[in-house]
Amino acid sequence: MTTLDTVPADAGSVSPGRLALRRFRRHRLAVAGAIMLVLLTVGAIVLPFVVGADPNAVDPSAIRRGPADGHPLGTDSAGRDVLARLLAGGRVSLLVGLSAALIATSIGLVLGAVAGYFGRSVDGALSRLADVVLSFPALIIIIVVVAFVGPSLPTLILSIGLFGWPTPYRIVRGMTLSLREQDSILAVGGLGAGAVRIIRKHVVPVVIAPLTVVATLGVAQAILLEAALSFLGLGVPPPTASWGNMLNEAQSLTILESMPWLWLPPGIAIAVTVMAVNFVGDGLRDAADPRAVR
Amino acid sequence: MALSKAAIAALSVLVLATACSGGGGTTGDDDGGDGDGGNSRDAAVQLYQPPRGFSPLLAPIGPDQLIAQLHWDALVSVTAGSEYGPRLAESWEVSPDGTTWTFHLRDDVVWSDGEPFTADDVVFTYNLYANPATGSAYAGKFATVSGAAALADGSADTVAGFQAPDDTTFVIQLDQPNVALIDELVQPTLAVLPEHVVGELPVDGLAENPFFREPTVGIGPYVFQRWVTDDQIEFHANPEYRTELGLDRVFAQHLTTDAAMAQLETGEIDFAQVAAPDVGRVEGIDGVTLHRAEGAGVMALHTAHDSGKLADPRVRQAIMYAIDREAIVEEALAGEAQVVDTLAHGPDWAVPDGLTHYGHDPDKARELLAEAGWDPATEVRIEVVPGQRDRDTTVTIVAAQLQEVGINARVQNYQAAELSASLADRDFDLLISSYGLFTMDPASMNSRLTCATIGGPNISGYCNEELDRLLAEGIATSDQAERERIYAEAQRIVNEQVPIFVLYVPNTLAATNDRLQGFELNPSAVDAFWNAADWSLGG
Numbered sequence: 001m002t003t004l005d006t007v008p009a010d011a012g013s014v015s016p017g018r019l020a021l022r023r024f025r026r027h028r029l030a031v032a033g034a035i036m037l038v039l040l041t042v043g044a045i046v047l048p049f050v051v052g053a054d055p056n057a058v059d060p061s062a063i064r065r066g067p068a069d070g071h072p073l074g075t076d077s078a079g080r081d082v083l084a085r086l087l088a089g090g091r092v093s094l095l096v097g098l099s100a101a102l103i104a105t106s107i108g109l110v111l112g113a114v115a116g117y118f119g120r121s122v123d124g125a126l127s128r129l130a131d132v133v134l135s136f137p138a139l140i141i142i143i144v145v146v147a148f149v150g151p152s153l154p155t156l157i158l159s160i161g162l163f164g165w166p167t168p169y170r171i172v173r174g175m176t177l178s179l180r181e182q183d184s185i186l187a188v189g190g191l192g193a194g195a196v197r198i199i200r201k202h203v204v205p206v207v208i209a210p211l212t213v214v215a216t217l218g219v220a221q222a223i224l225l226e227a228a229l230s231f232l233g234l235g236v237p238p239p240t241a242s243w244g245n246m247l248n249e250a251q252s253l254t255i256l257e258s259m260p261w262l263w264l265p266p267g268i269a270i271a272v273t274v275m276a277v278n279f280v281g282d283g284l285r286d287a288a289d290p291r292a293v294r
Numbered sequence: 295m296a297l298s299k300a301a302i303a304a305l306s307v308l309v310l311a312t313a314c315s316g317g318g319g320t321t322g323d324d325d326g327g328d329g330d331g332g333n334s335r336d337a338a339v340q341l342y343q344p345p346r347g348f349s350p351l352l353a354p355i356g357p358d359q360l361i362a363q364l365h366w367d368a369l370v371s372v373t374a375g376s377e378y379g380p381r382l383a384e385s386w387e388v389s390p391d392g393t394t395w396t397f398h399l400r401d402d403v404v405w406s407d408g409e410p411f412t413a414d415d416v417v418f419t420y421n422l423y424a425n426p427a428t429g430s431a432y433a434g435k436f437a438t439v440s441g442a443a444a445l446a447d448g449s450a451d452t453v454a455g456f457q458a459p460d461d462t463t464f465v466i467q468l469d470q471p472n473v474a475l476i477d478e479l480v481q482p483t484l485a486v487l488p489e490h491v492v493g494e495l496p497v498d499g500l501a502e503n504p505f506f507r508e509p510t511v512g513i514g515p516y517v518f519q520r521w522v523t524d525d526q527i528e529f530h531a532n533p534e535y536r537t538e539l540g541l542d543r544v545f546a547q548h549l550t551t552d553a554a555m556a557q558l559e560t561g562e563i564d565f566a567q568v569a570a571p572d573v574g575r576v577e578g579i580d581g582v583t584l585h586r587a588e589g590a591g592v593m594a595l596h597t598a599h600d601s602g603k604l605a606d607p608r609v610r611q612a613i614m615y616a617i618d619r620e621a622i623v624e625e626a627l628a629g630e631a632q633v634v635d636t637l638a639h640g641p642d643w644a645v646p647d648g649l650t651h652y653g654h655d656p657d658k659a660r661e662l663l664a665e666a667g668w669d670p671a672t673e674v675r676i677e678v679v680p681g682q683r684d685r686d687t688t689v690t691i692v693a694a695q696l697q698e699v700g701i702n703a704r705v706q707n708y709q710a711a712e713l714s715a716s717l718a719d720r721d722f723d724l725l726i727s728s729y730g731l732f733t734m735d736p737a738s739m740n741s742r743l744t745c746a747t748i749g750g751p752n753i754s755g756y757c758n759e760e761l762d763r764l765l766a767e768g769i770a771t772s773d774q775a776e777r778e779r780i781y782a783e784a785q786r787i788v789n790e791q792v793p794i795f796v797l798y799v800p801n802t803l804a805a806t807n808d809r810l811q812g813f814e815l816n817p818s819a820v821d822a823f824w825n826a827a828d829w830s831l832g833g
Contacts, residue, residue: 056694057694058690058691058694058695060618060621060622060625060626060691060695061618061621061624061625062625063625063626063687064571064625077571077626077683077687077690078626078687078690078691078694079625079691080694151707233680233707237705237707238690238705238707239690239693239694239705251550251552251553252551252552252555252571252572252683253552253555253556253559253572253575254555254571254572254574254575257575258575
């Protein structure tokens with residue numbers, strides 16, 4: 001991806017941040033993804049007020065009706081408006097995705113910096129712990145946790161977050177390990193700065209860029225996990241709408257074959273969102289690549 | 295324990311889900327696919343919830359009742375024509391005063407280990423049913439048998455009223471007349487146990503004895519062989535069965551509605567219950583026959599009356615008015631059900647005119663709630679074991695419609711194991727359950743509504759002295775006109791007090807693969823395997 005163009009004359013006057021933004025903007029798919037995400041977020045927050053339908057209001061006299069006036073995307077098995085649920089479900093999916101990724105990244109950042117900075121037995125212990133978490137398929141573990149604690153939104157966010165930290169952890173740990181050996185950091189240490197200060201002032205700012213990339217991809221993963229769990233009936237408890245919950249209905253072959261309006265919209269929504277997030281992550285990675293010139 | 299069970303359930307759901315999404319690539323599945331070997335004489339049947347085991351003494355749950363029909367047998371049971379039909383008892387009669395019931399047993403029956411079956415086994419088993427010390431859920435059912443009280447208070451070891459004058463005669467002697475006693479014996483179908491085996495086990499807490507998880511001796515056509523998984527059981531043909539059997543092995547497995555429909559289509563299972571919304575689809579599958587019978591049981595919500603949460607009858611009426619039962623039946627159940635306003639909705643003579651019809655009337659519901667001083671903040675849980683789509687949908691709609699009139703209703707999903715615990719503790723607000731056979735005699739409501747059966751089939755713990763008196767009178771009277779009058783009065787009380795929220799009477803729907811011959815649909819959904827001895831494979 002690195003461009004081989006010659007360095008423009010004014011390169012020295014452009015801040016690294018601007019350079020990164022410029023590189024990001026050149027990544028067309030990333031820009032499209034970002035626009036899509038903004039639209040989705042705005043849609044999930046604002047559109048419910050525009051549409052006005054209550055996502056949990058049932059209408060037993062109009063069950064499983066196809067798209068028609070009043071219900072642009074039809075109604076589900078309890079006579080609830082699919083469009084209203086799609087939008088409400090978007091809120092839940094984005095909320096789960098963002099919060100879980102935030103939790104995972106924060107844990108990964110703190111543990112990674114600690115492990116990388118202190119090394120030795122601390123590093124050994126934390127890295128083995130990360131290996132243990134990584135060696136289990138997250139979905140299976142989360143299913144067990146949810147089955148034990150009982151499904152709820154906080155449980156879901158916490159468990160997805162708690163099982164997502166090894167990836168950011170590894171990135172941060174690796175970078176901290178190499179940073180620690182740099183003369184500048186050794187000098188700061190020699191001048192009397194404590195571990196907390198060094199991590200906060202000299203490690204975190206450096207790792208934040210690659211960490212953003214990992215966090216973004218984490219969002220996509222969390223959204224997918226939420227959908228998978230809700231599809232299995234172990235995610236967001238009904239009647240709260242989530243895209244996975246809506247897909248749950250497609251477990252019935254009758255619905256799968258003859259009522260596409262019940263599962264196509266949430267299916268497309270998940271696919272589009274996850275793709276958009278991944279494109280943005282791709283773009284961010286390129287933009288944050290320090291070897292890239294522009 | 296709770297963890298592993300729930301997790302296993304969840305994981306199996308996962309496996310099923312991937313199997314389903316895999317489309318056609320599921321033929322190599324060695325988990326549930328044992329039934330589809332081309333020339334083997336095996337059949338696979340669906341259980342709509344996970345089975346607990348073979349203890350007939352525990353409060354009945356549907357899947358246990360189903361597998362009991364394969365492994366055990368009973369004196370009598372309901373027939374496909376909604377009549378009391380012979381099983382181990384060939385015939386029976388009641389004395390004119392209604393206090394002596396005599397059952398004439400078959401003389402050609404032996405247990406699967408070769409021991410002969412005699413009236414002593416029946417006396418032994420009925421003593422267990424009547425003995426609260428065993429943990430029996432039916433002690434209340436037999437409280438009026440002569441000597442039952444003496445057994446309960448410890449002054450006697452056995453119930454004097456259960457007698458076996460000879461090897462093929464079983465007599466029940468009652469203190470108070472009961473002309474409808476037989477109705478008590480068919481719902482649920484009361485299995486008979488082998489005295490020579492079960493008699494060796496400790497009587498105290500027998501209902502929970504591990505023997506019933508893996509019983510070694512049976513008497514039904516297909517006897518327990520092993521648990522294949524936590525929710526799949528293998529049965530082998532009983533070598534001692536009294537008629538020739540058409541199958542070698544039967545596999546019974548818990549499958550959710552959706553998974554069952556998929557497996558029915560691929561031919562992996564031979565019998566499945568059908569959810570109303572899938573009727574059209576099932577009718578269109580080649581090689582699968584849809585069976586439909588007008589239902590005899592109810593789908594109903596139950597509240598634990600002793601919790602006092604819904605103590606005011608006006609609140610209970612409001613709940614009935616808040617729910618649009620007609621629309622649920624018409625739309626969510628594709629018309630495969632009827633709306634009724636009282637528990638015992640048949641036979642015709644037992645349902646008086648002029649019962650209040652609880653149509654959909656949210657305003658009236660709000661009015662009643664206001665009169666009763668209902669606090670909108672009170673949380674009302676609607677408890678459900680998820681997995682049956684029409685039930686799940688009904689619960690969703692009910693919750694939303696209760697919220698509409700100002701009841702803070704919330705759906706609470708349960709695992710089947712948790713359900714038994716909350717039933718035992720009577721810790722539920724609106725528990726949805728379907729059961730019963732309410733079309734043959736109005737006395738069918740007794741076990742659900744009388745004070746004596748609290749802790750047994752009266753899961754809501756409802757107790758109303760006036761109703762108790764009428765119901766007692768109803769079974770003590772053999773004069774038809776007099777019975778009609780008594781039940782009219784009883785029905786009005788039930789209709790007005792709403793001890794149980796009857797939502798609808800679902801049609802009994804099942805589908806069988808055309809390989810499976812001889813299947814006859816019983817109107818009682820939990821008696822679906824009642825004629826398993828007649829099953830064979832053809833086609």
